[in-house]
Amino acid sequence: MNWGWLDRNLDTVLEDLQEHIEIALIALALGCIIAFPIGLIAYRWRVTYGPLLAITQILYTVPSLALFVLLINAVGIGQTPVIIGLTIYSLVILVRNLVEGLRAVPPDVIDAATAMGFRQTRRLFAIELPIALPAVIAGLRLACVSNISLVSVGALIGTGGLGQLFIHGFQIDNPIEIWTGIVVTILLALVLDLLIVFGGRLLTPWTRAVR
Amino acid sequence: MGETITWLTSSEQWSGDDGIPARLIEHIWYSALGVVVAFLIAFPVGLLIGHTGRGSLAANSMSNFWRALPTLGVVILVFRIEPLSIWPVLVALVVIAIPPILLNTEVGIRAIDPGIRDAARGMGMTGWQALWRVEVPLATPLILAGLRSATGQVIATATIAAFVGLGGLGRFIIDGYSVRDIGEISGGAVVVAVLALTVEGVFALLQRSLGPKEGRRQRRVSGPAVQPEEVHA
Numbered sequence: 001m002n003w004g005w006l007d008r009n010l011d012t013v014l015e016d017l018q019e020h021i022e023i024a025l026i027a028l029a030l031g032c033i034i035a036f037p038i039g040l041i042a043y044r045w046r047v048t049y050g051p052l053l054a055i056t057q058i059l060y061t062v063p064s065l066a067l068f069v070l071l072i073n074a075v076g077i078g079q080t081p082v083i084i085g086l087t088i089y090s091l092v093i094l095v096r097n098l099v100e101g102l103r104a105v106p107p108d109v110i111d112a113a114t115a116m117g118f119r120q121t122r123r124l125f126a127i128e129l130p131i132a133l134p135a136v137i138a139g140l141r142l143a144c145v146s147n148i149s150l151v152s153v154g155a156l157i158g159t160g161g162l163g164q165l166f167i168h169g170f171q172i173d174n175p176i177e178i179w180t181g182i183v184v185t186i187l188l189a190l191v192l193d194l195l196i197v198f199g200g201r202l203l204t205p206w207t208r209a210v211r
Numbered sequence: 212m213g214e215t216i217t218w219l220t221s222s223e224q225w226s227g228d229d230g231i232p233a234r235l236i237e238h239i240w241y242s243a244l245g246v247v248v249a250f251l252i253a254f255p256v257g258l259l260i261g262h263t264g265r266g267s268l269a270a271n272s273m274s275n276f277w278r279a280l281p282t283l284g285v286v287i288l289v290f291r292i293e294p295l296s297i298w299p300v301l302v303a304l305v306v307i308a309i310p311p312i313l314l315n316t317e318v319g320i321r322a323i324d325p326g327i328r329d330a331a332r333g334m335g336m337t338g339w340q341a342l343w344r345v346e347v348p349l350a351t352p353l354i355l356a357g358l359r360s361a362t363g364q365v366i367a368t369a370t371i372a373a374f375v376g377l378g379g380l381g382r383f384i385i386d387g388y389s390v391r392d393i394g395e396i397s398g399g400a401v402v403v404a405v406l407a408l409t410v411e412g413v414f415a416l417l418q419r420s421l422g423p424k425e426g427r428r429q430r431r432v433s434g435p436a437v438q439p440e441e442v443h444a
Contacts (some may be wrong), residue, residue: 061407063367066384066400073393145278152281156374157388166284174293182284189279 005176013165013180019079020161020188021137023154024147027083031090038091039098040124049099056092064089064153071158082154089150090143094136101135102128104122137200141193148189152181162188214394215401224398230381231402237378238406241369243296246362251307254354257316261350262342270317274310282307282368284346300372307368310362315357319350351421359414366407370399380406413425 006013042049064085071081105128113127152163160167162181169177201208218224224231260266279358282303290301323346331341347354370381383399 040276057411058404058408061367061404061411062362062400063370063381063384063403065370066396068401069388069396070393070400074397120418141275145275149279149281152283153371155283156385163281163283166281166287169288170290173291178284178287178291182281182288185281185284186276186279190276193275193279 002174002176005174006180011179013184016162016164016181017188019159020148020151020163020185023079023082023086023151023159023161024144024155024192027086027147028090028140028144029092030083030087032140033092034087035094035098039095039102042095042099043102053096056095059088060092064150065156066107068154068157077158079159081157082151082159086150087156088146090147093143093146094139097135097139097142098132101132104135105131130204132205134200137204138198140200141196144192144196145189146190148185148192168175215397218392218394218398219401227406229378234378234380235402235406236371237402238366238369238380241300241304241372241377242362242365244297245365245369246308246358247420248301249305249308249361249365250312252305252357253312254316257313257354258320258342258347260313261317261320262338262346264321267317267321270313274314277306277310280306282371286371286375296375297377299375300369300377303371304365304368308365309365311357311361312354312379313357315353315360316350319353319357320346322353323349323366352418355414355418355421359411359418362414363407364411367403370403389397 038052042052067085067088068081069083075081075084089195109127109131110123113123118127147198154160155163155167159167162185165184166178167180169181219267227233242244256270258269259298285303285306286299289302293299306431327345327349328341331345332338336344369379370384373381373385380399380403383402385397387395
C-alpha cells in the first residue's frame, strides 16, 4: 500500500468528498421538496396513490447508470444528470414513506382532532404529519444512504464524487486510492445517517417517552 | 424515443452473441446466481437471529453500514484479485442482496406471536419442527417480500457487469455510452426495466398464492406489516 499517495492527494480526496456531499444532499433536498406535495395529494385523494406508486416503481427499476446516461442527453454533462437521477430515486422512497406514515395515523386520533374542532388543513399539519414523522425520517435515512452509495456510479460518466477515486485507482492500479474511496463513502453515510437520527429525535421527543 | 424504438425493433438486435436474447440470458444468469448465493447465506442467518432473538440489533446496524457500500467500489476491489471472471460481479450482487433477505427473514420470524410458538412446543414439536413447520410458513410472506426487493436491486445492479468486461444488458448501456448511441442506451435501459417489472409481477403472484387464504384472513398471525428494505443500485 502506497500510503504516501493519501498524504500527497488529500486535497483531491477532500474535493471529491465535497462534491459527493453536495450531489447527495441537493438531490435529497429536491426529493423532499417534490415528494411533499405529491405525498399529500396521494394521501388526500386515495385513488391517485396506486397510479403514482406504479409510476415511481417503474422509474425505480431503471438502472442508475442508464438513467444518468439518458439524462446527459436531456440536460448535458456535469452534476445535473446525477442530481436529477438521484432526486428521482429519493422521490420514490420519500413519497412512499410519507403516505404510509400518514395512513398509519390511528383513525381515533383523527376523529378526536376533528371533534376538538381541527379543520382538515390544521389537523394535517398539527396532528397527522407529526405522527407520521418517524416514518418520514426512516424514509429520509434510506434515501440519504442510497444517494450516497449511488453518487459513485456517476463516476462512470465523469461526475461521481468519491467514486472518481475508485475509477482512477482502478485505471492506475492504486489500491490505496480505491480503499480511500470506499472507506470515506461509508464513513460519510454513517455520519449523515447519525445526523438524521439525532435531528429526528429532536423533532419527535414523544417517541422516547413511550419507550 | 424514436431512436429507442428503432434500436429495439431492428432485427440485428435480436440475434447473435451480442443480441438482446443472449444478453438477457446472461443478465438473468448473473442475477439468479447472485440472489441464490445471497439467499443461501442470508436465510439461515436470518432464521437463527429471528428464532433466538439474539443479534437483532447487530444485524440492523450492520445492514445500515452494509447498504452504504458502493457497489462499483466492491466490483473494482474484487476485480483486482480475480480479474476476468464472474467473481467481481457475483460478490457485488451478493453483497447488495443480503440485507433485504436477512432483515425480512429475521423480522418475519421474530414478529410471530409468542403464543403460537408456545402452542407448537406444547404440541410436542421440537425447536426445529416448530421453526420449519410453524415459524417459516408464517414468515413466508415477509421472506418473499425480502427476496422480491433483493431481486429487483440485483437486476438493476447487474448492469455493472459490463464495466468489468462481462456481458449482460449493461453492455448496451456502456457500449452505447462510449459511442454516444442514445437508441442503444435507452433500448438497453428499457429491456432491464421490463425484465425487472416482469420479475416483480412474478413475485406479486407468488406472494398472493402463498399468502393467507381468504377464510383465514381474520386469523392471520404473521407479524405487523413491515416495509421491505429497499435500496436502489
